[in-house]
Each structure stands twice: as structure tokens, then as C-alpha cells.
Amino acid sequence: MRIDIISVVPKLMESFFAHSILKRAKNKGLAEIHLHDLRMYATGKNRQVDDYAFGGGAGMVLQIEPIARCIRALQSERTYDEIIYLTPDGERLAQRTVNQLSLKTNLLLLCGHYKGVDQRVRDLFVTKEISIGDYVLSGGELAAAVLTDAIVRLVPGVLNDETSALTDSFQDNLLAPPVYTRPAVFEENAVPEVLLSGHEAKIEQWRLDQSLALTKLKRPDLL
Known part of the structure; x- marks a missing residue:
């Protein structure tokens, strides 16, 4: 390009x-x-x-x-x-x-x-x-x-993980879900257990639910 x-x-x-x-x-x-x-x-x-x-x-x-x-x-x-x-x-x-x-x-x-x-x-x-x-x-x-x-950033090969752009906000008319990284617990605030479960299907469902809830709250016009 x-x-x-x-x-x-x-x-x-x-x-x-x-x-x-x-x-x-x-x-x-x-x-x-x-x-x-x-x-x-x-x-x-x-x-x-x-x-x-x-x-x-x-x-x-x-x-x-x-x-x-x-x-x-x-x-x-x-x-x-x-x-x-x-x-x-x-x-x-x-x-x-x-x-x-x-x-x-x-x-x-x-x-x-x-x-x-x-x-x-x-x-x-x-x-x-x-x-x-x-x-x-x-x-x-x-x-x-x-x-x-x-x-x-959408040109193939620019991002190290090309699937990253596909999960950004607005790609599917939804806002992106919350994200977390280490430590798993910070001052008694813990990462949602489902993200630590290793259960891929449940994690994806949680992310979709969160995206829907956030979009409804912050940008209902997108829905």
C-alpha cells in the first residue's frame, strides 16, 4: 500500500x-x-x-x-x-x-x-x-x-498477530470487552475466574456478553 x-x-x-x-x-x-x-x-x-x-x-x-x-x-x-x-x-x-x-x-x-x-x-x-x-x-x-x-494497521503483516485487529471495537458493531493481565489479584481485585479457567468456549461467551453489555451501556446506537 x-x-x-x-x-x-x-x-x-x-x-x-x-x-x-x-x-x-x-x-x-x-x-x-x-x-x-x-x-x-x-x-x-x-x-x-x-x-x-x-x-x-x-x-x-x-x-x-x-x-x-x-x-x-x-x-x-x-x-x-x-x-x-x-x-x-x-x-x-x-x-x-x-x-x-x-x-x-x-x-x-x-x-x-x-x-x-x-x-x-x-x-x-x-x-x-x-x-x-x-x-x-x-x-x-x-x-x-x-x-x-x-x-x-489493517494491512496483513503489519500487526504481529493479525487476528488482533479483528477483535477491536467496532469490527462487529460492538465495543471490545474488558482485558486483564498479571497479576491475577491486585489489592483484593481479582481477574474474573472464567478468564483463568482455560475453557475457550466459556471465555468467548464471557467476552461476547461483556461486549454486548458495554455497547448497550456506552454506545446503544451501535446496536
């Missing part, structure tokens, strides 16, 4: 992709993540990428020209399965979307900034719009990092 990310401030994401699971994915050759500085596709002495909105109003807008140059340059090298714009008014990110995107080969992510991008970018290039929640960030970089992490 290859993920290209277009940003006004790509350095914001460099540290995020240099550690943990994403670093492991890159080192194993299972995922490539490339950051592209939008200003490199701007013209003029100051490499300006934003301008005032037509019609007035507060805030600046990312111009279409540098974005179009960047996208077309990348498209000349490969075909993208999706060109995704990270925006507060996009489709709210859900696990089913992450699952679908994890099956793709080439993804291009565009980070919004300021008041967003010229609408013509969305009309001409973007194939999917995603929001990570009903709130506004200073830019789409954090959202792009979140989306990339959620996708790449």
Missing part, C-alpha cells in the same frame, strides 16, 4: 509516522507513506498557496492551482484508488470505511487548512471526503495521521 499526503505543513506529521506500528509497516515494506509540501507546487517569490475568499468573509482559502499541479504530478506516476479530502463536513469516519480503504493499493490524502480548499478542488479531483469527528481542527494533518494509522 502507498499513501501520499498533501499538506501545507507536512513536518507536523513526520514524527507521527516515524514510530510504532507505522514505522514497522514501512520497515517491513508493507506500506509507503509520502508527504508532499503543497508550497513546492506554488509559484511566485513567496510560494503563496492561499488567498481571500470571493464574496468576502473571514479566513483564507487554499487555492486550486497549486493543489491541481500537485495532484496531477502525482497522478502522472500512478493511478489512485481514492483521492480523499479531510474536512469537517465529510463522511464521519467509521471502521467499515477503514476496512474498505485498507484493501486499496494507492491512496491520496489532501489536508485542508485555513477555511478549507477552493470548492473546485472538491468538484474536479476529490473522490471521497472524510471527517474524524464533529469538530474543527487547525488543519487536516492530524485527521490524515489518524486515518493513515487506522488503515495501515
